[in-house]
Amino acid sequence: MQSKNKAVALTRRQFVAAGVLGGAALAVGCKSGNQGNWDFLSDGQARTLAAICDQIVPADEFPSASQAGVLTYIDRQLFRHYRRHRDVYREGLEHANELSRKRFAKDLAEATPAQQLEIVSALEKEERPFFDLVRRHTMEGYYGSPRHGGNRDAVSWRMLGLDEPPVRGRAQYDMRKGATS
Amino acid sequence: MKRFLKIAAIAIVAVGLLALGGSYGASYYYTSQLGQGCAGCHEMGGYVSAVHGSLHQKVGCMECHEASMGTKLRHMRVHFLGTPPETIRLRDKDVLAMASNCRKCHQHEYANWHAGPHSATYSQIFADSTHNSKRRMMEDCFRCHGMHFDGSVRDLVQPQNLQGPWHLIRSDLADQPTMPCQTCHQVHKEGTPQAKPATRISVAGTAGNDSLALFDRREKIHFAAASLAIPHLLEGARPVKMNQDARQAICYQCHAPRGSEAGSVAAANHWGPQVGSGDDRTPIGVHEGLSCVSCHFGHNENARASCKTCHPQMSHCGLDVEKMDTTYASASSQHNIHWVKCADCHQHGVPKMKAVAPAKAQVVPTTPGMDG
Numbered sequence: 001m002q003s004k005n006k007a008v009a010l011t012r013r014q015f016v017a018a019g020v021l022g023g024a025a026l027a028v029g030c031k032s033g034n035q036g037n038w039d040f041l042s043d044g045q046a047r048t049l050a051a052i053c054d055q056i057v058p059a060d061e062f063p064s065a066s067q068a069g070v071l072t073y074i075d076r077q078l079f080r081h082y083r084r085h086r087d088v089y090r091e092g093l094e095h096a097n098e099l100s101r102k103r104f105a106k107d108l109a110e111a112t113p114a115q116q117l118e119i120v121s122a123l124e125k126e127e128r129p130f131f132d133l134v135r136r137h138t139m140e141g142y143y144g145s146p147r148h149g150g151n152r153d154a155v156s157w158r159m160l161g162l163d164e165p166p167v168r169g170r171a172q173y174d175m176r177k178g179a180t181s
Numbered sequence: 182m183k184r185f186l187k188i189a190a191i192a193i194v195a196v197g198l199l200a201l202g203g204s205y206g207a208s209y210y211y212t213s214q215l216g217q218g219c220a221g222c223h224e225m226g227g228y229v230s231a232v233h234g235s236l237h238q239k240v241g242c243m244e245c246h247e248a249s250m251g252t253k254l255r256h257m258r259v260h261f262l263g264t265p266p267e268t269i270r271l272r273d274k275d276v277l278a279m280a281s282n283c284r285k286c287h288q289h290e291y292a293n294w295h296a297g298p299h300s301a302t303y304s305q306i307f308a309d310s311t312h313n314s315k316r317r318m319m320e321d322c323f324r325c326h327g328m329h330f331d332g333s334v335r336d337l338v339q340p341q342n343l344q345g346p347w348h349l350i351r352s353d354l355a356d357q358p359t360m361p362c363q364t365c366h367q368v369h370k371e372g373t374p375q376a377k378p379a380t381r382i383s384v385a386g387t388a389g390n391d392s393l394a395l396f397d398r399r400e401k402i403h404f405a406a407a408s409l410a411i412p413h414l415l416e417g418a419r420p421v422k423m424n425q426d427a428r429q430a431i432c433y434q435c436h437a438p439r440g441s442e443a444g445s446v447a448a449a450n451h452w453g454p455q456v457g458s459g460d461d462r463t464p465i466g467v468h469e470g471l472s473c474v475s476c477h478f479g480h481n482e483n484a485r486a487s488c489k490t491c492h493p494q495m496s497h498c499g500l501d502v503e504k505m506d507t508t509y510a511s512a513s514s515q516h517n518i519h520w521v522k523c524a525d526c527h528q529h530g531v532p533k534m535k536a537v538a539p540a541k542a543q544v545v546p547t548t549p550g551m552d553g
Contacts, residue, residue, distance in 0.1 A: 037230040039223055072227065076267055147268060147400045153408035163410035165397050169439030169459030170321060 038071075039079035040086065046071055047109035048093045049134070055113075055120040056138045062159045063152070065138050073141030073150030074134075085133060092130030096123055216242040222256070224265040231369040236392050244285075245368065247278045270401055271363075273354075276329040279368075280361040287362075290480045294362070297481030303327060304355040307338045308347045317343065325435035326359040328398040365431055367394035367403035395431050406431050414438060414456040414463055417447070421456050421465055426472035436460045436473075457520060466522035467497075484509075497523070498532070 038046055053065035053074075065071075078086055100108040100119050108119055124131045141150030143157075146164075151157070154164035219242045220229040232238060237245070259265050271279065284291040294300055306326045307318065318334045318341065330337060330351075337354070338347055349355050370392050394403035409430035414421045439459035441448035447455050456463045464471050476487035488509070492502045504510055506526065509518040516525050523531040 037226045039227070080267060145400065146402055146404075149268065153405050155408065158408065165395070165399070165404065165409070165434060167410055167412045167433050167437050167454075169437045169461070170325070170435075 038075045041071070041075050041078070041089075044107075044109075045089070045093050046075070048097055048107065049074065049089075051108045051111070051116045052093075052096060052120055052123070052134055053138045055117050056135055057142050058113075063155055065142055067152075068142055068155050069146075069150045069152040070138050070141035073144070073148050074137045076149045077137070082137075088130055088133055092123070092127055092134070095127055095130070096120075099123070099126075215239070222260055224260065224269065228269065228369060231371070234371050235369050237368055240286075245279055245282045247275060268401065271329070273329045273331045276361055276363050277354075277357050279363065280358065283362045291362075293478075293480035293483075297483065299360045299364075299480075299482065300358050301326070301360065302354075302356050303337070303349060303351070303359055306359050307334075308349055308355075310345055310347065313338075313345060313347050314343055317341065323398050327354075328359075328364060328396050329361070330354075363403075364396050365394070366392045367396075367405070368392065370394055370403070370405065393428055393431060395434050409434065412438060412454055414461070415447075415453050416456050416465055418450065418452055421463060422470040423463070424470055424472040424475070426474065429473040432473045433461075436462055438463075462519045464519045466520050466525070468519065468521070 037043065041049065050066040050071055053070050057065035057068075057070070059067060062068075074082075078089060096108050096119060099122055100106060100111055100115070103119070104111050104115050108116060111119065120131075141148070144150055146152065146154050154162075157164045215238075216229040216232065219225045229242070232240075232242070242248075280291075307313075307322075318338055320334055322334060323330060327337070332351075335341055337349060337351055339350055340347065393406035395406070395409060396403050407427045407430075409427075410433070411423055411425060411427075411430050412433060414423065437459055438454040438456065438461035441452060441455060441458075446452075454461075456465055462473075468476075475490070476484040478484070478487070488503050493499065496502060502509075505516075505521075506514050507516045507518045507521050508514045
C-alpha cells in the first residue's frame with residue numbers, strides 16, 4: 001500500500017510540474033502573438049502601410065486600396081504564404097516612417113496626402129525592392145479574388161464593368177430534351 | 182505495468198478535467214467584454230473588430246456562435262499548430278445553429294421567414310421527386326439552395342439519376358432550411374444599430390439595411406446588396422423600366438432571367454435578357470418600375486396585403502384591384518400579376534381614367550415583417 005501511494009504521489013508531482021510548465025508555455029505562446037486587429041501587422045504598421053497603399057491606389061469614385069481591403073489581404077498573406085517577405089515589410093515600413101519624421105516631423109500616417117505622396121515617391125527611388133513588393137501586393141489585393149480578403153465586394157471588378165456575382169438564370173436541363181441553356 | 186497504467190489513467194483524467202475546466206473557464210472568458218476574450222487569439226481579432234463596427238456591436242460572440250467543447254478544442258488545435266484558414270468561415274452546421282440563435286432576438290422576423298417559401302428544407306428541395314424525375318441535380322443548385330452546404334451534390338443526395346427514389350445522405354439536414362438567415366444577411370457587416378423604420382414599404386426609394394448581403398458559394402463570402410447588379414432587362418427590344426432599389430439586387434441573384442432561348446425571336450435579334458424569362462418576375466405592364474419588396478414583405482415574401490399600399494389611390498378605373506382577374510385573385514388566372522397590362526382585359530382599347538380618390542402618400546404605415 002505504501003509503495004502504491006509513493007508511486008502515485010511521485011507521478012502526481014511530475015504531472016503537476018508538467019502541467020505548470022505546459023500551461024506556462026501556452027501562456028507565453030499566446031502572449032507572444034499579435035494582440036491587435038491584424039494577423040501579422042501591428043496597428044502602427046497597418047496605418048503606415050495604409051498610407052502607402054492609398055497613394056498607389058487612391059480613392060476616386062471607387063474606393064482606395066485600404067478601403068477595398070488591401071491591408072487585410074497583405075496581412076493575411078504575410079501570416080501565411082508570404083512569410084518570406086516579413087522582414088522586408090518590417091524594415092520598409094520603419095524606413096518610411098523615418099523618412100516622414102525627418103522631412104515632416106510626423107509619422108507617415110499623420111502626414112497630409114501630398115506629403116505622403118512625396119514620401120512614397122522617395123521610397124520608389126530609395127527603397128525600390130520594398131516599393132515594388134508593396135505595389136505588387138497592392139495590385140493583387142485590389143484586383144484579386146475577394147475570398148483572399150482584398151477587393152471588398154468585388155469593387156475593382158465592378159470598376160472594370162464586370163458584375164460579380166453575375167446575374168444569371170439557373171442552368172436548366174430537361175433530360176428528355178437535352179440541355180436548354 | 183501497473184504503474185504505467187496508473188500513470189496513464191491519471192494523465193487521462195487530468196487532461197479531461199483540465200479540458201472540462203478550461204472549457205467552462207473559456208466560456209466565461211469568451212463571454213466577457215463582448216468578445217475581447219475571443220480577440221485574445223489574433224486570428225479572431227479582425228472578426229471581433231468587424232462585429233464591433235457592425236449592427237451587432239452590442240452582442241457577445243457566444244450569443245450567436247456555438248462554443249462546445251469540441252469547437253474549443255478544434256480552435257486550440259488550429260491555433261497552436263498555426264494552421265488557421267485564410268478566411269475563417271462557418272461550417273454548414275454552424276450556420277444552421279446560428280439561425281436558431283438569431284431567433285432569440287428576431288422572433289418576429291424568424292416567424293415570418295419560417296412561414297414563407299425561403300425556409301424550404303433540404304428534404305423539400307433536394308428530395309422532391311417531381312423535380313428530380315425531370316431534371317438532374319447539379320452543383321448550380323447550391324447557388325440558391327443549400328449554399329452553405331459543405332460538399333458536392335453527390336455528398337447530399339443519392340442516387341444522381343432521374344429514376345430515384347432519392348434520399349439525403351446527410352439525413353441530419355432533412356428538416357434544416359436551405360436558405361437560413363445568413364443567405365441574405367451578413368452579421369458582421371459594417372453599420373450601426375438601427376431603429377425600426379417608421380414606414381416599411383417603399384415604392385420609390387431604398388430603405389437601407391446594412392446587413393443585407395448575399396452569400397456567394399463560390400467565393401464563400403458575402404457581397405453587400407448595394408454592390409450587386411440589377412440587370413437591364415428588355416421586353417422584346419424595349420428596355421424595361423427597372424427599379425434601382427438595392428435590396429432587390431439580392432432577389433435577382435436567384436430569381437434571375439436567362440439568356441435568350443436558341444431559335445427565339447429575341448436570340449435572332451440579339452436582344453438582351455428578356456423580362457419574365459427563367460425565374461425572373463420583374464413587373465411590367467401596370468406594375469412596371471416597382472421593386473420586388475414594394476409588394477413582397479420582408480421575411481415571408483407574402484404579397485397579400487400589398488395592394489393597399491397604392492390602391493385605390495392610384496387606381497385608373499376605380500375597381501377593387503384585389504378582385505380583378507389576375508393571379509393575385511386566383512392562381513389559375515391567365516393574367517400574371519407581375520405582367521398584367523390594361524390591354525389584357527380592355528382588348529378594344531383602354532377607357533379614359535375615371536375619377537379616383539384624392540391621391541395620398543404612396544407609403545403606408547408599418548406592415549409586419551418588412552424590415553429585412
